[in-house]
Amino acid sequence: MELVKVYCENCGSEIIVYDTHVKKHMYCTIHCLESAGGSSSGGGSESASA
Numbered sequence: 001m002e003l004v005k006v007y008c009e010n011c012g013s014e015i016i017v018y019d020t021h022v023k024k025h026m027y028c029t030i031h032c033l034e035s036a037g038g039s040s041s042g043g044g045s046e047s048a049s050a
Contacts, residue, residue: 010036
C-alpha cells in the first residue's frame with residue numbers, strides 16, 4: 001500500500017490517498033462533489049409531486 005497524489009475532478013486541488021483507494025473520479029470535498037453534479041443524495045424536491 002502506497003500513498004499517491006491525485007487531483008480533484010472539480011477544482012484541481014491535490015488529494016493524497018492510498019493507491020488501493022484511487023477512483024476514476026475523485027473530489028476533495030462534498031461541496032466539490034455536489035458542484036460537479038455527482039451527488040445522488042437526496043431529499044429531491046422534484047421527486048414528490050402530487
